[in-house]
Amino acid sequence: MGIPIRTVRTDHFTMNYITFGKGEEDFVILPGLSVQSVMGAADMIAEAYAVIADEYTVYVFDRRNELPPSYSVYDMAEDTANAFHALGLKDVYLFGASQGGMIALTIAARYPELVKKLMLGSSSARITEEQYSAVSKWTALAKKRDGLNLSLEMGRALYPEALFEKYKEVLKNTGESITDDEFKRFITIAEGTANFDITDELCNIKSPVLLLGSADDMVLPDAASEFECLFSGKADFESYLYHGYGHAAFDTAPDYKERLLRYMNKK
Secondary structure, three states: OOOOOEEEEOOOOEEEEEEEEOOOOEEEEEOOOOOOOHHHHHHHHHHHOHHHHOOOEEEEEEEEOOOOOOOOHHHHHHHHHHHHHHHOOOOEEEEEEOHHHHHHHHHHHHOHHHEEEEEEEOOOOEOOHHHHHHHHHHHHHHHOOOHHHHHHHHHHHHOOHHHHHHOHHHHHHHHOOOOHHHHHHHHHHHHOOOOOEOHHHHHHOOOOEEEEEEOOOOOOOOHHHHHHHHOOOOOOEEEEEEOOOOOOHHHHOOOHHHHHHHHHHOO
16 A cells, blocks of 8 residues: 555645664654655655665654745744654654755753664764755756756765766756756755754764765765764764765665664663
8 A cells, every 4th residue: 555645734845754673662764955845755755765765763854844935944843843742752863864854963961861772874063165055956846847957966065976876867867857846845845955964963873873884975974973073072972984885875875774873772
């Protein structure tokens, strides 16, 4: 039958999510920036995280459905925290990838009671002008409604060259299927990354933190090394740096989910 897409409703917005797995504890995924909603890939996500779903109940959240004209990462974090409250989620194992990691960081800093362990994949605690340049290029293409080049530019930045070449035709087909509403939504969410900086609030994070970075990250260069400095005084901070898997190591590294699982099960 496939994984159904569910909707959580609050007083001010609705948010789509999927859930699967059978564990007593909850593992929450906040995905990164994408042109088309990850909800359309629910079955693929469930398959990718099957090793974790054997032990945990997994939730994957989209951004809210009714987007305001301006929507910052801080707004995304507040909305996601409200969605957690509406579903009764707390003390979760929280994993955020890329922009999702920025949202996860903000939740852990501002709503520490919601997070048992925090895991970050190819993310950043603040966005520099250099780091925003890739996103700025993508939004410019989206504003031109150039889906083909948008999809190719994102793929080239996210994936190792060999993998990009392997899936280039798929990326082209995806780019040609983007709707006007998807372009508009992407622009709003992408621009919400601008000027993000949660560094002054990292001291509020009570949970252990795991950073999974990438040495060849072309989207957020140097973010992993900055995290090392920012969390250098935190005793329960751990990190691991991938080589050869690109920004999207969370999708491309074969041991990624097992590494997350080992960290969650670590006492």
